Amino acid sequence: MNSPAPSTAGVLASAASGLIDFILQEGGDAERILGHSGIDPEQLNTPTLQLDLNQYCTVFEVAARQTGNDNFGLRFGQQFKPDSLGMLGYVGLCSANLGQALRNVVRMFPYHQQGSLLHLIEMGDYCRLDYQVQHGSVAHKRQDAELSLGMFNNLMRQALGPHWAPEQVLFEHAQPQAWHEHCKTFDAPVLFNQPRNALVFPRRLLDKPMPGRDPKLLTLMLEAMPKLSRPLDAQKSLLDDVKHLLRQRLGEDDISLEGIAEQLRLPAWTLQRRLADQGTSFSNLLDQIRRELATHYLQRADLAISELALQLGYSEISAFSRAFRRWFAISPQQWRQNQGSRQL
Known part of the structure; x- marks a missing residue:
């Protein structure tokens, strides 16, 4: 299998924190999976290093095939803690309330990951957090979509509690065979073949305070991300x-x-x-x-x-x-x- 062609978009290596251990936990060969995807394992040791976005998305697709776990990305996102996301995670965790956390994460997201969309849409009594890889070189994105919504869901649970569930979860890819696990993971209705990947939730939740709010650290993160990232x-x-x-x-x-x-x-x-x-x-x-x-x-x-x-x-x-x-x-x-x- 040939390594995927590099793209011009990147993502900070912090988005793959704990990936090697998780691959081993799922019974996979981390060195082989990373090698097939064109990623040097040493790159994952530096959270602020840019990984190629195409190679990053590919590694989860390869991991799903080689471990035999079709829901690899879903499970990786489910266990991924916001503080493992590096600077972007702390931007959310240190914000005053959930609304500020999501808006700050959206604003800083282009420095964390290029060639992608993250957008908070407020519509009446509900909000929708949209996520989508839009770079043309990235063909296979199902695993990335599922792990990313899992990551954002975990960030929201910092303010709303570990058992909070969104109103709906939307995915742009087709319904997988083991789709019942998605409903169980998010504890919510999950719809497939949608225009974008998204979490839908009540707008009133935006006022919920973030338990780890820290205005000084937040200021440092907001200043650091544009300087350290492309x-x-x-x-x-x-x-x-x-x-x-x-x-x-x-x-x-x-x-x-x-x-x-x-x-x-x-x-x-x-x-x-x-x-x-x-x-x-x-x-x-x-x-x-x-x-x-x-x-x-x-x-x-x-x-x-x-x-x-x-x-x-x-x-x-x-x-x-x-x-x-x-x-x-x-x-x-x-x-x-x-x-x-x-x-x-």
Whole structure:
């Protein structure tokens, strides 16, 4: 088996804390599994080291196959404690209440893991914490999705108690054979083939205090993460911030240069000039994000092309089809059929 091709996105090695011991516990060969995934075991000894995101996601898929435990990621996430997550974990643990913890974790997440979305959506009486790996090079993500929601669930249980359960748990992958274990793990209804991976919970819980709140340590963590993690240079950080916001807001009616600039606390003309200095523009970045996500969503056979177009911010399927032909010289339906043929 060949090692997966490296991607341009990374994740801090703290996200794999305890992985070697857990593989051994599950009866696997840690050195062989890590080697097949292209990860040097020594890399896991430095929590602030960047691992390749594709290789990180792959190691859990390989571990699931080689240990014979199809729910490997689910079980790893279930036992993963927030303080093992390193700086991102302490950002949550040291916050004043659950709402601040989740908002701070969302804000710092791009420094912990690139090529991914983490978004807290407040909607009426409920909230939804969305998580999704969106980098185009990462094809297999089921194990990562299950372990990540388990990690976030454990963070919330720091404020809400060890037996707290969300209202619903959503996964974008198909229902696995041993799906009853998912319901037992989260003690909640679990739905599959959803647009995103998410935890759904009552909004009133955001006011629950975090038992380990520490404003001084929180300030240190919020200052340290941008310095120790990629992106390190300010111009690259701006591009990544714009891309991150575009991924979050795709599908909304008001996505615009002005709206993104407002979220970045910059005048629109300043954002426009800084993007031009980097040889790009707002429209080019939006087009790039849509192109990356289009192929990601098209790999999901359960997602209708009309729904996919809406998720990418196109009001009409014809507009999406024209853009897709411009990118790939074929229609979205033809691309999906070609991918299906390659997997046969």
